[in-house]
Amino acid sequence: MSSQPFDTPKAWDIAVAGLIKENPTLKMILGCCPTLAVTTAVGNGLGMGLATTAVLMCSNMAISLLRGVIPEKVRIPSYIIIIAGFVTVVMYVLKAWLPELDKALGIYIPLIVANCILLARAEMFAAKYKPFPSLLDGLFMGLGFTLALFTISTVREILGSGTWFGLVLTKNLWAPAVLMILPPGGFLAFGLVITGMNRLTNGKIATPMCATCSPERCAP
Amino acid sequence: MMANIVQQIVITLLTAILVENLVLSKFLGMCPFLGVTQKTSTAAGMGLAVTFVVVVTAGLAWILNYALLVPNHMEYLQTMTYILIIAALVQFVETVVRKFIPPLYKALGIYLPLITTNCAVLGVPLLNTAKNYDLLMSLVYSFGAGAGFTLALILFSGVRERMDKADIPATLRGIPSALFAATLVSMSFFGFQGLFAS
Numbered sequence: 001m002s003s004q005p006f007d008t009p010k011a012w013d014i015a016v017a018g019l020i021k022e023n024p025t026l027k028m029i030l031g032c033c034p035t036l037a038v039t040t041a042v043g044n045g046l047g048m049g050l051a052t053t054a055v056l057m058c059s060n061m062a063i064s065l066l067r068g069v070i071p072e073k074v075r076i077p078s079y080i081i082i083i084a085g086f087v088t089v090v091m092y093v094l095k096a097w098l099p100e101l102d103k104a105l106g107i108y109i110p111l112i113v114a115n116c117i118l119l120a121r122a123e124m125f126a127a128k129y130k131p132f133p134s135l136l137d138g139l140f141m142g143l144g145f146t147l148a149l150f151t152i153s154t155v156r157e158i159l160g161s162g163t164w165f166g167l168v169l170t171k172n173l174w175a176p177a178v179l180m181i182l183p184p185g186g187f188l189a190f191g192l193v194i195t196g197m198n199r200l201t202n203g204k205i206a207t208p209m210c211a212t213c214s215p216e217r218c219a220p
Numbered sequence: 221m222m223a224n225i226v227q228q229i230v231i232t233l234l235t236a237i238l239v240e241n242l243v244l245s246k247f248l249g250m251c252p253f254l255g256v257t258q259k260t261s262t263a264a265g266m267g268l269a270v271t272f273v274v275v276v277t278a279g280l281a282w283i284l285n286y287a288l289l290v291p292n293h294m295e296y297l298q299t300m301t302y303i304l305i306i307a308a309l310v311q312f313v314e315t316v317v318r319k320f321i322p323p324l325y326k327a328l329g330i331y332l333p334l335i336t337t338n339c340a341v342l343g344v345p346l347l348n349t350a351k352n353y354d355l356l357m358s359l360v361y362s363f364g365a366g367a368g369f370t371l372a373l374i375l376f377s378g379v380r381e382r383m384d385k386a387d388i389p390a391t392l393r394g395i396p397s398a399l400f401a402a403t404l405v406s407m408s409f410f411g412f413q414g415l416f417a418s
Contacts, residue, residue, distance in 0.1 A: 032251065036250065037248075077307045080307060081304070084300040084303050107343060107350055115339070179407075185403075187402040187406055188400065
């Protein structure tokens with residue numbers, strides 16, 4: 001990547017882009033695997049979101065600092081190694097201090113490495129801009145991801161187990177629809193939340209894209 | 221003894237394909253599941269490429285894990301080792317296939333670079349490690365997982381080819397309608413749950 005000075009976006013714009021306009025999960029449809037897999041309970045969704053945010057902030061910062069150093073040709077493997085390093089740190093921090101969350105999230109914690117959001121932000125933002133804006137971008141993109149996970153897991157936990165953060169809500173109102181916390185419910189809740197977001201923002205969903213792929217590769 | 225092993229292989233294979241389907245119950249490899257399933261032929265190509273890479277990666281990951289990492293108490297490098305294997309392997313496979321088997325490259329070439337960040341490919345070795353499989357079972361499970369992935373992609377692309385012709389409200393067009401269709405496909409696979417007592 002060239003180190004040409006770009007017009008650095010303002011903090012406010014970065015925040016709006018991460019949380020709403022370019023929400024990585026609901027608008028860009030990146031990082032679908034954890035979005036569907038760990039949103040059976042609000043606690044898990046929130047934990048996954050915050051763990052990813054931590055990794056995203058660190059990796060964005062590190063990649064931005066190294067943006068003149070990493071040769072263009074090996075940038076993708078380099079980014080992946082940087083990301084994998086931070087994921088390992090977060091994984092062991094969780095193992096030490098939040099063993100229950102670590103157990104609940106299981107292999108989806110090491111799988112943060114393969115979350116497209118991280119590579120996408122590295123390519124689209126951290127490789128071009130200074131460390132501080134990159135850190136902010138990581139923070140708000142991560143929070144946007146967390147927000148999406150929080151919303152989806154709220155829908156799933158309330159409908160599927162009748163609780164919210166483990167708090168019993170619908171004890172005598174209706175029997176929980178167990179389907180919502182099973183795999184099919186994940187697709188259903190994700191679809192509903194995206195539909196809602198579409199409806200609210202009246203915007204078109206960007207085509208789903210993996211970070212490393214150009215459009216012609218994705219739609220051959 | 222022999223019959224025991226064969227039985228174990230069959231059960232592991234069917235579990236990986238049907239009960240623990242990579243896409244529909246483990247949610248791994250969602251990007252290709254939503255991204256390249258507009259046409260059945262591309263879905264099949266992606267499925268084959270993933271199956272191939274997953275099996276080789278899982279084998280190498282098992283060998284490196286138990287020959288290098290575990291004896292030296294370096295399990296904390298697992299994630300990094302596995303992703304490095306994948307990155308290197310994908311590059312290597314791409315080069316070799318392009319040089320020696322051009323028709324295969326023509327069929328799979330475009331999918332290979334996408335595989336590096338495919339969580340299915342990283343997820344399967346991690347699952348193998350979590351399940352404490354030996355080398356043979358790792359390979360069997362990985363093959364089953366790849367076959368299950370291919371099956372899900374092909375089935376789903378069939379559904380989507382049909383949906384292309386349907387008149388869908390603007391808010392639901394694209395991803396939301398695809399997700400609702402995936403709900404139904406996933407539900408049908410859910411029928412396999414509890415097929416084997418674990």
